[in-house]
Amino acid sequence: MTAMPKISIGRGVRALMVGLFVGLVTTVAAPTAEAQDDRSNCADCHFANPYTEPAQDHLQEWSRSPHGRNNVGCERCHGGDPATFERLQAHQDVLGGFNPSSPVHRDQLPATCGTCHAGPYVAYQSSRHHALLASGDRRVPVCTTCHGTVGANLLSPAGLERQCASCHGPEGVAPRPGRAEGARLLLDGIADVRESLKAAQRMIERVRDDDRQAAFEEQYQQAEVPLIQARQAGHRFVFDDLEERLATARARTAALLAALVNP
Ligand code: HEC
Ligand code: HEC
Ligand code: HEC
Ligand code: HEC
Ligand code: HEC
Known part of the structure; x- marks a missing residue:
């Protein structure tokens, strides 16, 4: 920082x-x-x-x-x-962002980010939002909705919920409040587990005994896998799956921290 x-x-x-x-x-x-x-x-x-x-x-x-x-x-x-x-x-082939052919125009953006981030792009492509975008609805969320224009920051969980609620709230085109709430859960939940994992990592680094340290590293990876899967489910906008994976990641992280604190 x-x-x-x-x-x-x-x-x-x-x-x-x-x-x-x-x-x-x-x-x-x-x-x-x-x-x-x-x-x-x-x-x-x-x-x-x-x-x-x-x-x-x-x-x-x-x-x-x-x-x-x-x-x-x-x-x-x-x-x-x-x-x-x-x-x-x-600037020879640089187009303003408002030009529909510009790689940073909403129509093209997921594919532009996707040239380097294939995983999130493939997941996003399976969502209804992607289909809507392809059919000309430019209000649906794209990568920059959550990541900012240069992928620098995640929107605040509450800010994202409001953004999603513009369509999924009671007055929106596709009302179903659980969806906006799901976005908040995604950001809050993932950030939370990630913080706990970071704390665990710092404690693991201080473990003196090599065998015990290796065992903890293994346990750390077991906890991180469902977190990565939760992220993928989020990029697909499949929130049931997301909640389930996140719960597993949270439980495994808690168990790891408990083992680190009480050897
Ligand atoms: C020598 C200076 C210079 C260089 C090199 C330069 N820019 Fe620019 N850029 C400018 C200036 C000045 C403007 C505003 C006036 C204009 O549009 O030409 C601008 C405008 C832009 C815009 C807005 C265009 C629009 O139509 O709204 C983008 C996007 C941009 N630059 C991207 C780039 C990229 C990408 C590169 C490298 C491949 C680049 N620039 C290299 C000086 C530069
Ligand atoms: C990770 C992708 C990414 C990178 C890297 C990036 N930009 Fe952008 N840039 C965007 C997006 C997305 C927008 C928003 C377009 C819109 O308004 O919808 C944007 C908007 C702009 C604009 C406003 C005018 C326009 O074309 O809409 C300028 C100027 C610009 N960028 C210049 C730059 C310059 C200079 C750099 C390097 C210092 C840079 N960008 C790096 C993605 C990026
Ligand atoms: C030319 C390749 C390229 C493009 C295009 C690109 N990125 Fe990236 N991105 C990278 C690299 C390299 C990193 C840093 C290394 C890393 O974390 O994987 C990165 C990092 C990120 C991160 C942080 C990843 C992390 O693990 O913390 C996010 C989020 C991200 N990019 C989103 C975007 C979004 C959104 C766009 C489109 C607006 C985009 N990227 C376009 C190459 C790219
Ligand atoms: C609904 C919000 C949302 C949208 C839309 C979204 N992301 Fe993400 N993305 C997240 C969250 C939350 C994370 C996890 C951050 C963390 O792990 O701390 C993430 C993580 C990432 C990462 C780093 C980890 C990884 O899985 O590689 C990249 C790169 C990324 N996103 C790129 C993209 C791209 C490209 C798009 C568009 C195709 C996109 N995201 C759309 C919320 C979103
Ligand atoms: C411009 C309007 C719009 C916005 C903004 C919007 N959505 Fe959607 N969303 C839709 C429409 C339309 C559908 C498809 C119709 C339906 O399933 O009811 C949809 C479908 C979904 C689905 C069902 C999954 C799927 O792929 O079929 C989820 C989950 C969802 N949206 C979550 C979100 C989240 C989270 C946000 C904020 C990051 C968001 N939406 C923002 C319009 C929007």
Whole structure:
């Protein structure tokens, strides 16, 4: 978390230096490993021109997100040529998000994210929402509904419930409040079990005896499997399955923590 602002400032400053003091940069700033790996010029130019370019919040979110941290550049979602610093050339096949052919338009978005995240995409494709999206209903939830535009953050459980209730609440097109509630359960429940598992992991790391540690690791994995399955059920919007898996994950995690506390 503390590294977040550093990344964006670093990028902005680096880009400014490239722009203003091309000669100086090589002698002043020793490039870091991260900078050498990062071959996308999109972000550098966008950070260097914060007042003339759109979507500043989006840039900040990107630099904090798992994508920014793992050098998943702008072009991976927007298209364009990341190798050049020429704006027109870089933007050659970049379309605005409102254009239905843009890879970040709602119609295309699940497939765009799905090029790298096949599991969630395949699961999503089996849902009614996907069919509705394909038939032109653009209000249904897509990946960014829950993950934000750059996959940086999960919506708050209550916020998501409200969003789903716009269709599944009493006044909505497909009223069934259990569905909106199911979304809250998904986020709350998963976050909860994940926190407990993290606590367990820290305790396992401190176990001195190798055999006991290995046994606990095994138990940890047994608890994590149903959590991963719950996540998959969530991406399919099959909440019965989700609840069942989550309950199993919760019970196994509780048993693991109990064993760690009372050896
Ligand atoms: C040399 C600077 C520069 C580079 C390099 C650059 N951009 Fe831009 N970008 C801009 C500016 C300035 C704007 C706003 C004016 C415009 O649309 O041209 C912009 C606008 C955009 C928009 C909004 C387009 C719209 O129609 O609403 C997107 C999306 C975008 N850039 C993505 C990218 C991607 C992806 C790359 C890399 C492949 C990239 N940019 C490279 C400067 C740059
Ligand atoms: C993980 C995918 C992803 C990445 C990576 C990403 N974006 Fe976006 N971007 C989106 C989505 C989704 C939208 C929202 C489109 C909409 O308004 O529906 C968006 C919107 C935008 C917009 C607003 C204008 C438009 O086209 O709608 C700009 C400008 C933009 N992004 C630039 C960038 C830049 C610059 C980077 C790199 C620093 C970047 N994006 C990285 C997915 C991404
Ligand atoms: C070019 C490949 C690529 C694209 C396109 C892409 N991602 Fe990612 N995504 C990654 C990588 C790499 C990571 C970081 C490594 C990891 O956690 O798997 C990541 C991480 C994530 C994470 C965090 C995963 C975790 O385990 O914490 C989420 C959530 C996510 N992406 C959602 C999205 C969404 C939503 C979109 C579309 C808007 C998208 N991604 C588009 C490559 C991509
Ligand atoms: C209804 C909300 C919701 C929607 C819609 C959604 N996700 Fe997720 N996603 C989640 C939750 C909750 C998690 C689990 C987070 C955790 O484990 O802490 C998750 C986890 C992930 C992860 C990391 C773990 C994994 O399974 O790989 C990725 C990547 C991801 N989602 C991508 C996507 C993509 C791509 C889409 C669209 C096809 C999508 N998500 C749609 C809620 C959603
Ligand atoms: C724009 C309207 C709309 C929004 C927003 C919406 N849904 Fe739906 N959803 C529908 C429609 C329409 C159906 C299909 C008709 C039905 O099953 O009653 C559906 C079906 C479902 C189903 C049944 C499973 C399936 O694939 O058949 C679940 C579960 C569900 N939605 C959950 C959610 C959740 C969770 C959210 C919020 C992340 C959400 N919905 C947001 C319109 C919406």
